[in-house]
Amino acid sequence: MKRGKFITLxxxxxxxxxxxxxxxxxxxxxxxxxxIATREPGGTPLxxxxxxxxxxxxxxxxxxxxxxTLLVFAARREHLAKVIVPALEAGTWVICDRFTDATxxxxxxxxxxxxxxxxxxxxxxxxxxxxxxxxxxxxxPEVGLARAQRIKAPDRFEAEQLDFHRRVRAxxxxxxxxxxxxxxxxxxxxxASEVQRELxxxxxxx
Numbered sequence: 001m002k003r004g005k006f007i008t009l010x011x012x013x014x015x016x017x018x019x020x021x022x023x024x025x026x027x028x029x030x031x032x033x034x035x036i037a038t039r040e041p042g043g044t045p046l047x048x049x050x051x052x053x054x055x056x057x058x059x060x061x062x063x064x065x066x067x068x069t070l071l072v073f074a075a076r077r078e079h080l081a082k083v084i085v086p087a088l089e090a091g092t093w094v095i096c097d098r099f100t101d102a103t104x105x106x107x108x109x110x111x112x113x114x115x116x117x118x119x120x121x122x123x124x125x126x127x128x129x130x131x132x133x134x135x136x137x138x139x140x141p142e143v144g145l146a147r148a149q150r151i152k153a154p155d156r157f158e159a160e161q162l163d164f165h166r167r168v169r170a171x172x173x174x175x176x177x178x179x180x181x182x183x184x185x186x187x188x189x190x191x192a193s194e195v196q197r198e199l200x201x202x203x204x205x206x
Contacts, residue, residue: 004035004088005206006129008099011137012169013157014144015188016195020137021097023196027203028093036087039097040076043083047075055157065111072103073121080126100126101134101175101183106157109171110164133206135199136176137188141165144188 007024009017025037041051050071053063063071076099087094100122107113141162176183184202186195 001089001091004091004093005133006084006088006094006096006131008096008101008131008134009137010098010101010105010134010172010183011188012105012139012141012144012165012172014147015137015139016147016192017135017137017188018097019192020135020195020199021095023192024135024199024203025095027200028095033093034091035093035095036083037095037097038079038083040079040099040102041072043079043096044075046078050075065107065113066117068111069103069107069113069118069121072107073125076100077125080129085129096131099131099134101136101172104175105168105171109167109169109174110157110160130179131182133202134179134183135202136172136183136185137195138169138172138185139188141169 009021009024011017021037025035028035040047041054042048054068054072084094084096100118103122104115104118108115108118145162145165176185186198188195
């Protein structure tokens with residue numbers, strides 16, 4: 001059986017990736033693709049509990065950044081073992097809202113965890129598995145945060161200072177430069193319809 005495709009969506013808060021995920025799912029289903037949509041943190045009972053812990057407002061108490069990173073990868077291993085890998089092996093495509101690039105962006109870029117340590121965790125937990133395509137929705141943090149604040153109250157990451165989000169964006173750019181074969185930068189500052197035209201061009205090549 002032909003292996004399914006693994007597509008991940010990344011970007012700073014408010015870049016519009018979650019909205020575009022809905023469009024991507026419908027675009028692919030309209031073309032007969034069998035797929036599942038999932039997210040990180042999340043995707044499994046363990047991952048969803050971790051999500052609640054990580055995104056709780058800062059007043060609830062913040063984990064040490066390295067503890068946070070280890071928990072993220074523990075949940076990721078469970079996600080891979082129970083959801084992502086079985087689906088791909090069954091020929092189902094997987095669309096995931098954030099994956100390991102987000103850990104490099106938020107925990108390394110934002111919180112200062114060692115890039116090398118996260119590389120080691122990536123090698124151990126993923127055993128060479130990488131997305132077939134990563135869509136990096138890129139926008140100035142000021143723009144993204146303003147959009148996010150119009151939609152809902154900020155979670156713990158969204159409430160971080162602007163410098164934190166600038167470091168996150170820079171770390172995403174670094175990952176994109178290191179993996180140009182799979183990471184496609186999308187200019188998320190333009191209209192949703194313009195973004196979708198670019199997405200259609202990219203997805204049609206898969």
